[in-house]
Amino acid sequence: MQTLRKKSLYTLSSTSEVVPLSSSKALDFAAHVFNKEKLKQFLSEKSFKQMLQSIEKGIPINLVLADQIAAAMKAWAISNGATHYTHWFQPITGATAEKHDSFFNLDDRGMQIEKFEGEQLVQQLPDASSFPSGSVRNTFEARGFTTWDPTSPVFIYEGTLCIPSLFISYTGEALDFKTPLIKSLQKLDKAASDVCYYFDKTVSKVNATLGWEQEFFLIDRSLAASRPDVMLTGRTLLGHSPSKNQDLNNHYFGSIPDRVSRYLKELENESNALGIPVKTFHNEVAPSQYEIAPVFEEANLAVDHNALLMDLMNKIAHRHNFVVIFHEKPFEKINGSGKHSNWSLVTNSGINLLSPGKTPMSNLQFLSFFVNTIAAVLKHEALLRASSVSASNDLRIGLQEAPSAILSIFIGKHLMQVLEELENVSKGKLSPEEKTDIKLNVIGKIPEILLDNTDKNRTSPFAFTGNKFEFRTVGSKANCAKSVTVLNAIVAEQLLEFKLAVDELIDEKNMKKDDAIFNTLRETIISIKDIFYASENEKESTETLAKKKGLSDNKTTPEALPAYVKESSVTLFEQLGIFTKNELETRYQIDLDEYTSALQIESRTLGDLAQNHIIPIAIKYQNVLIKNVKGLKEIYGAAHKEHAREQTLILERISNHIAEINSGVNEMIKSRKKANVLVDSHKKALEYCNTILPYLEHIRYHCDKLELTVDDEIWPLAKYRELLFIR
């Protein structure tokens, strides 16, 4: 009888044959997107302008205009082969969701008519009672509605016109990732535009930009299918490291196997047709690990594109007999996957506010945004860290090349010097000489410094990389809207405070604008100095120092999540109108429950695997050894002991492992039962973290030892060396 693993290895050779590309023809960029350029052809000039204005100012689009836009969309969609439409949204589960309705309805006489008007464009009522929503939605109001997000263009995906949308409960609470993201972008726009106004009166809008770098593993589908753990939990709960893993580092930037190239090619083609500007594909450090990065875009669109790309990656992988693994740590002792989120601010005239300019004033503008971003992150480091945690990401953070749990900031020693010099600017009004000196010798140096930005750090959680900040803690599986929302919100809050302080100096101390800005920057730098310098100095950024300086060091999800509901976070979100306290509580509960259920599923899956796959195979192998020992006895009589010495030792070793595994599973089940009766979600999550996780490790250890001992012929699960080296 063949094991599933052996069968999979057999099918592997047949599936690795050339898979024909589903659309071998190269598609035009954004061929499947109804973008502004296309919309313009369908609308009157007046309506088009009205629409652009609504988008820019965030004012709702009236129904008359919505009718015109819907008619345009429908005509375009049907002429491009679409038969259905759907509101496409991102519920808090992290995946994307959709409910398809046909463009065709029946009229009173039962005749088919096309029906898609402003009303259908603007709102849809999905039956959404099974999306998680914590306590917000009680059973009597078990439905929410989705509402069109006109800032992200509609697109055709698999014959359906997809309308990017928000998901909101009847009582008005956000049930998705995009609603708070958009609110945070609006607040940030206002706060940043007001600060820009000191430097440039023509700025009318500031947008956050986001460039994500999506890492993932690609595994053969039939091999993955032989691993219930991979299929059910997205990671290997068992498996010994192969004798060759990433030590040789020969995968990084190495050549991509043909089979993978064909997959990536098709993915690139279809991503481009959907307007996702993917730009680079490359091998990552670990075997079978890859990265895709696009050209950065406005944050809201970038978030949609990342969600869409992840969906597309899964679908196309299926055609190529691959499985995409988005889990942050699918393989023990091998690099995990992140979704580095590069973030910056751009004005309506295309000026990157985190990039120094050509004049002292534009460099002072740069410094204002730079220093305030750092101050915001340090003030809310625990919250920002909490925005990136999950059961799966906990397994990655702090290990092999991944950022640590302490949210330190890296800006490089040259910029550090600039801050030190700014800190020494004298208090109050500055003399003309002093001002010239700062402008020439401090801020004037910045462009050069950045050109020669040689001191790079690859693993800092939050690093300035020349013209943007890179938040590296975000997990590969996560919806990056979560962290970007927090980042937008904290920077908005900080900029509001900054503006208040500058205005006060101008109004009350009669200071000139640049004096007031220098003074406020100096105070800001002084206020963050201790904690910042500690976090910046890599060598010193040890756990003890972090503690001493007040940076949190929350290594696990249940430890980190309470930052969402602490006073400073509630105040932040309530004052900006991004989340109510109730919404925060709800999200906190959902995240805790999600954590617990992830561990619960892992624990059950490992229990089953250990007892139904590993122990029976170990016993089978023991029986082979027993037969062997008996045979030796038949031949050698009493002298067999000497001949069977090693076999007997192996037999004993297997027995010990079996005992550890079996008792481990039984005790783990008992602990689970004990944890499950806890009513408080936080206590339950902590209990799972502190008692169940260690069992997972303990059981794994013994199973992995058996993998090294038991006959390879009968081992039931695909091994690391088979999973990780695609042929």
Ligand code: ADP
């Ligand atoms: P890395 O060394 O981190 O791999 P890359 O240059 O490959 O750096 O990737 C940087 C990412 O940063 C890209 O996805 C790019 O789109 C993004 N990026 C560049 N400029 C900006 C910006 N102004 N705002 C947001 N993201 C940006």
Ligand code: MG
């Ligand atoms: Mg990066």
